[in-house]
Amino acid sequence: MTTYLIRRVLLLIPTFFGITLLTFLLVREAPGNIALVKGGGGATGSRPMTAEQRETLIKFYGLDKPPLVGYAAWLQRFVFHLDLGDSWLDDRPVVTKITERLGLTASLAGSALLLSYLIAIPLGVIAAIKRGQFADRAISFTVFVLYSIPTFAAALLLIMLVAGGDYLNLLPMYGANSINASEMGPLAWTWDRIKHLILPVICLTYASLSYISRYARVSMLDALAQDFVRTARAKGLPERLVILRHALRNALIPVITVFALELPVLIGGAVIIEEIFSLPGMGQLMFQSLEAHDDMTTMGITVFVSILTLLGYLLADILYVVVDPRIRYE
Amino acid sequence: MNPPEAIHESYTRRIWRRFHADTMARNGFRTIIVLFIIAALAPFLANSHAIVRVAHGRVTFPVFPSLEPIEWRFLLYVPLAGLAWLLRRRLLTRPWRGAGLLLAVIVLIEIWLAYHHVVNDPSNDRDRPATFKWMPLVAYSPLETASEPFLPPSWTHPCGTDSTGRDIAARMLHGARTSLSIGFVAQSIALSVGVTLGSLAGYYRRWLDIVICRLIEIMDCFPPLLLVLVAISLTESQNHMFYIMVVIGLTTWTGVARLVRGEFLRLSNLPFTLAAQAGGAGDLRVIVRHILPNALGPILVVGTFGVASAILLESSLSFLGFGMQAPTPSWGDILNESRLYIDFAWWLAFFPGFAILITIMSYNFVGEGLRDAVDPRLRIK
Numbered sequence: 001m002t003t004y005l006i007r008r009v010l011l012l013i014p015t016f017f018g019i020t021l022l023t024f025l026l027v028r029e030a031p032g033n034i035a036l037v038k039g040g041g042g043a044t045g046s047r048p049m050t051a052e053q054r055e056t057l058i059k060f061y062g063l064d065k066p067p068l069v070g071y072a073a074w075l076q077r078f079v080f081h082l083d084l085g086d087s088w089l090d091d092r093p094v095v096t097k098i099t100e101r102l103g104l105t106a107s108l109a110g111s112a113l114l115l116s117y118l119i120a121i122p123l124g125v126i127a128a129i130k131r132g133q134f135a136d137r138a139i140s141f142t143v144f145v146l147y148s149i150p151t152f153a154a155a156l157l158l159i160m161l162v163a164g165g166d167y168l169n170l171l172p173m174y175g176a177n178s179i180n181a182s183e184m185g186p187l188a189w190t191w192d193r194i195k196h197l198i199l200p201v202i203c204l205t206y207a208s209l210s211y212i213s214r215y216a217r218v219s220m221l222d223a224l225a226q227d228f229v230r231t232a233r234a235k236g237l238p239e240r241l242v243i244l245r246h247a248l249r250n251a252l253i254p255v256i257t258v259f260a261l262e263l264p265v266l267i268g269g270a271v272i273i274e275e276i277f278s279l280p281g282m283g284q285l286m287f288q289s290l291e292a293h294d295d296m297t298t299m300g301i302t303v304f305v306s307i308l309t310l311l312g313y314l315l316a317d318i319l320y321v322v323v324d325p326r327i328r329y330e
Numbered sequence: 331m332n333p334p335e336a337i338h339e340s341y342t343r344r345i346w347r348r349f350h351a352d353t354m355a356r357n358g359f360r361t362i363i364v365l366f367i368i369a370a371l372a373p374f375l376a377n378s379h380a381i382v383r384v385a386h387g388r389v390t391f392p393v394f395p396s397l398e399p400i401e402w403r404f405l406l407y408v409p410l411a412g413l414a415w416l417l418r419r420r421l422l423t424r425p426w427r428g429a430g431l432l433l434a435v436i437v438l439i440e441i442w443l444a445y446h447h448v449v450n451d452p453s454n455d456r457d458r459p460a461t462f463k464w465m466p467l468v469a470y471s472p473l474e475t476a477s478e479p480f481l482p483p484s485w486t487h488p489c490g491t492d493s494t495g496r497d498i499a500a501r502m503l504h505g506a507r508t509s510l511s512i513g514f515v516a517q518s519i520a521l522s523v524g525v526t527l528g529s530l531a532g533y534y535r536r537w538l539d540i541v542i543c544r545l546i547e548i549m550d551c552f553p554p555l556l557l558v559l560v561a562i563s564l565t566e567s568q569n570h571m572f573y574i575m576v577v578i579g580l581t582t583w584t585g586v587a588r589l590v591r592g593e594f595l596r597l598s599n600l601p602f603t604l605a606a607q608a609g610g611a612g613d614l615r616v617i618v619r620h621i622l623p624n625a626l627g628p629i630l631v632v633g634t635f636g637v638a639s640a641i642l643l644e645s646s647l648s649f650l651g652f653g654m655q656a657p658t659p660s661w662g663d664i665l666n667e668s669r670l671y672i673d674f675a676w677w678l679a680f681f682p683g684f685a686i687l688i689t690i691m692s693y694n695f696v697g698e699g700l701r702d703a704v705d706p707r708l709r710i711k
Binding site: 018019026027156160310 | 354544545547548550552555559560561638642645649650668669673676679682687690695698
């Protein structure tokens with residue numbers, strides 16, 4: 001196990017280099033650059049700039065050097081000083097920019113994950129117990145339809161139906177807080193924030209919910225077919241206890257490990273959701289820095305997300321062993 | 331079916347029979363066929379030109395001269411589908427030669443024709459006098475800005491009009507081509523990359539396996555949408571349908587590669603592989619003729635799910651403004667536009683959203699049915 005773990009962790013290193021190198025080359029080779037953006041003609045540029053000034057900027061950001069040299073410089077700073085550099089757009093440290101936005105994305109993804117587990121597991125268990133009956137078919141079909149709805153279409157329809165306009169006006173449409181949020185007390189502020197996050201969280205929840213509940217159903221079906229469940233029934237335990245104590249506990253093992261794999265999916269989903277709901281989270285930051293050719297911020301977010309994902313995969317592998325002693329890696 | 335036939339039933343035939351017994355899968359499959367027919371016939375369903383026009387004693391078919399190269403493309407599917415139907419027995423018994431050839435032809439046609447674009451043609455037959463004329467179901471072309479903006483759904487405009495007075499129904503019918511062909515071609519590309527790399531990793535193992543696994547891990551660490559976003563911004567010619575197909579294909583092959591690698595790891599130790607190797611078969615022959623056919627079922631399953639996710643990815647891209655550029659109609663693009671007018675124009679968001687949902691759901695149902703048909707034990711994932 002220890003050997004396996006060491007090997008596993010060591011293999012993360014080339015992967016990490018590969019990810020950062022790929023991102024660096026992609027953002028560097030993309031048409032347009034920060035000098036064009038700042039000097040007009042780009043996404044946010046407004047001031048006209050002379051060709052000379054533009055040259056200076058290109059030199060300043062090292063864009064005149066070959067991409068591999070730039071990558072080496074970036075890598076050296078990151079590996080030896082753990083420094084992700086400053087944003088090219090507003091010269092603030094990338095780490096600060098990310099941490100500012102991390103809270104919102106984390107609360108979005110976290111509550112979506114929690115909610116989807118809370119709803120998905122009972123759904124999956126009921127579907128498995130009532131296998132082939134009406135309840136199973138109804139749940140499976142609903143979950144399947146949910147799984148096929150594109151997040152952005154759902155978000156648009158939800159906004160249209162419940163957030164203002166000609167129809168219901170129950171929830172706010174955009175942003176993470178109301179305009180006057182700074183004048184609110186802590187309680188009112190929290191309530192305001194919750195109201196703003198309801199729709200985004202619903203949109204993020206339903207997709208992973210359908211995935212997890214399908215997984216939970218299969219896992220529960222597997223568990224119900226096991227010998228120990230037959231034994232539990234044979235010794236006369238009430239069905240409720242058989243299901244809750246014997247089958248469910250074993251069925252949960254694979255379901256819980258899925259959470260590590262859900263992380264990148266949620267972060268990816270957050271990009272679109274944050275864009276639609278104008279939420280100042282990490283996804284939106286990624287989107288903006290891509291558009292503005294702010295290579296430093298893009299790299300910073302990539303590093304952050306890839307480390308998170310790699311750790312998630314690692315955690316999933318370890319969790320398999322921890323929760324199920326039968327699995328052994330050699 | 332009597333027992334002797336059941337015993338000699340081929341693998342493909344058994345899969346097909348099991349698949350056909352699944353109601354949802356069957357309905358999904360039929361829906362996809364209907365969608366492809368709609369896409370193929372889009373210029374005859376939504377066009378400003380009459381299908382038949384009788385005036386001054388002459389009978390003309392104005393719809394045909396108005397067809398662009400892109401419009402002929404889906405029409406080519408009709409003879410292809412007929413061919414497939416005629417050869418169905420051959421296709422079912424010898425899946426490799428027939429199906430592979432057919433797939434290759436379709437992909438080639440797709441890639442070749444992906445270069446063409448819809449061109450705006452201001453003329454129309456709606457107001458021209460005639461003794462007799464038979465207009466298409468929707469008497470508007472997808473790029474025509476002929477009507478009042480923001481008309482709610484009505485008999486003349488079944489799905490309403492958008493901010494510039496274009497008919498949404500016409501745009502949706504033509505947009506079906508974008509979604510369906512991108513899904514299909516992108517996934518074909520992903521399948522070829524995934525199968526190649528996966529079989530190499532699974533067959534040769536050792537350092538090749540380690541390298542390819544790192545590559546898969548690297549690709550998997552990016553949220554797919556982000557990777558495609560960055561890759562798309564690499565080019566100036568963003569409205570190149572071909573480019574979008576390639577980018578989506580080259581960024582979504584990891585699932586296939588993982589699966590194929592796993593299958594190869596499993597199959598390359600089985601007696602039949604060892605027998606082939608002992609008989610002196612070369613590596614290529616063992617991989618292509620012996621192992622791959624045995625892994626075909628699961629590959630088909632991921633491939634089908636992959637088409638659904640490619641369509642989803644394309645519409646997400648168009649929705650974010652990175653996909654097919656205006657004026658080429660695409661479902662994601664209509665949805666993107668609807669964001670600005672979400673307050674009152676529900677039809678702008680509802681119809682394209684519903685179309686995407688139906689398409690993705692059908693593919694998912696087919697994938698689910700195939701999975702159960704291929705291997706009832708393969709239910710997880």
